[in-house]
Amino acid sequence: MSQNTFHRLGDLQLRLMQSLWARGEASVAEVHATLPDDANLAYTTVATMLRKMEARGLVRHRVEGRTFIYSAAVAEEQVSGGMAEHVLDRLFGGSVEALVSHLLTRREVSRDELARLRKLIAERSHSS
Amino acid sequence: MSQNTFHRLGDLQLRLMQSLWARGEASVAEVHATLPDDANLAYTTVATMLRKMEARGLVRHRVEGRTFIYSAAVAEEQVSGGMAEHVLDRLFGGSVEALVSHLLTRREVSRDELARLRKLIAERSHSS
DNA sequence: GACAGAATACTACCACGGTAGTACTACTGC
DNA sequence: GCAGTAGTACTACCGTGGTAGTATTCTGTC
Known part of the structure; x- marks a missing residue:
């Protein structure tokens, strides 16, 4: 780990x-x-x-x-991922949903971005 | 701001x-x-x-x-939101999609959670 | 009224992120 | 060969998170 x-x-x-x-x-x-x-x-x-x-x-x-x-000497994914996970676990109890809900509420998110998000999640849903 | x-x-x-x-x-x-x-x-x-x-x-x-x-003396939303936004802006260029993509790739996300995420985003899409 | 216990106040220390000055060194052009 | 320049090395300092010991003060109890 x-x-x-x-x-x-x-x-x-x-x-x-x-x-x-x-x-x-x-x-x-x-x-x-x-x-x-x-x-x-x-x-x-x-x-x-x-x-x-x-x-x-x-x-x-x-x-x-x-x-x-x-x-x-470390990959970007390691760092971004590490920091994102840290916030996710420390502040949102590991719930991606809670985090996303927060972000969507606080920020203006364009219709485009919402569409991309929808697509992203749809893909994950199938491939799991 | x-x-x-x-x-x-x-x-x-x-x-x-x-x-x-x-x-x-x-x-x-x-x-x-x-x-x-x-x-x-x-x-x-x-x-x-x-x-x-x-x-x-x-x-x-x-x-x-x-x-x-x-x-x-500060609300939980302020702190969690602030930290989440900080990571979002600093590491993912403000793209919620990039952040979520990262998290979904790195973590096991249950089918349930995916479903809730889908629902969450669907709701946002309509209400905007 | 002295004493034990519980509470805060004060102080000190380490690690580390951030900032930068000064010192040293090697190269480059004349 | 010497001066300037462009590098790195060393050192120092501040702020703050984290950790905790020691001192002081208050309060209840015998």
Whole structure:
């Protein structure tokens, strides 16, 4: 089971991970560049964070000349899934229905999205 | 909009909140007693945490004799909703469909639950 | 009125996310 | 060969969740 430990990622770590998931590999400079301008984070902040994340096993790096090329060491599905499950279990008693009900109530959900959701669930229903 | 700030609650805080949501009001001793035995937390840990949480506006207390009777200061919907939305936005780009798809793939979802989900979405579809 | 027990208050500590400055090092261009 | 530049390494700091010990205070009881 592995007791997924990925539900504690903060927002910055998440953004860095997403940058790596999207690009596959990236240097510190490249990751830094992908952050929105209004983030306004120092280069060294990103570098430090990536080093901390490597110590935690979230990313890894290879060396190219003098620069570190980072890549994600965990799959996006693991992290998103882990965090989603955590919320699901902790707050909704594991009930997907309760979670979805909440989201549909709180948010504007387009007719299109509802249709896709319906389709998605119909498919699951058959294939089980 | 309110930029919900409730997505940072740790696991213990969540458990204490749930205890209060369930009971309405509770003394420190009562909250402490509702924790699972294997948690094995000191009484003072719970007391300290509740005081910290009160400073953050999550709970409040009234005094009865010498004991503090705590109650939640934020609604369960605010917190669950806030955390669910946070995950939804941060990890699934706001797409309910993507989140649900993930959950359905990773978890065993009973036929019953699927049926309820179908119904839930059908209702939303009409009422919009 | 002293004492035991129960309650809160205070304080301290660790881990970690986040932020960044400073120091060191290696390369590059002149 | 030297200066600038672009890297990483090291270190420090804050906030907050989590954990708990110790101190203080109150209250009921003999």
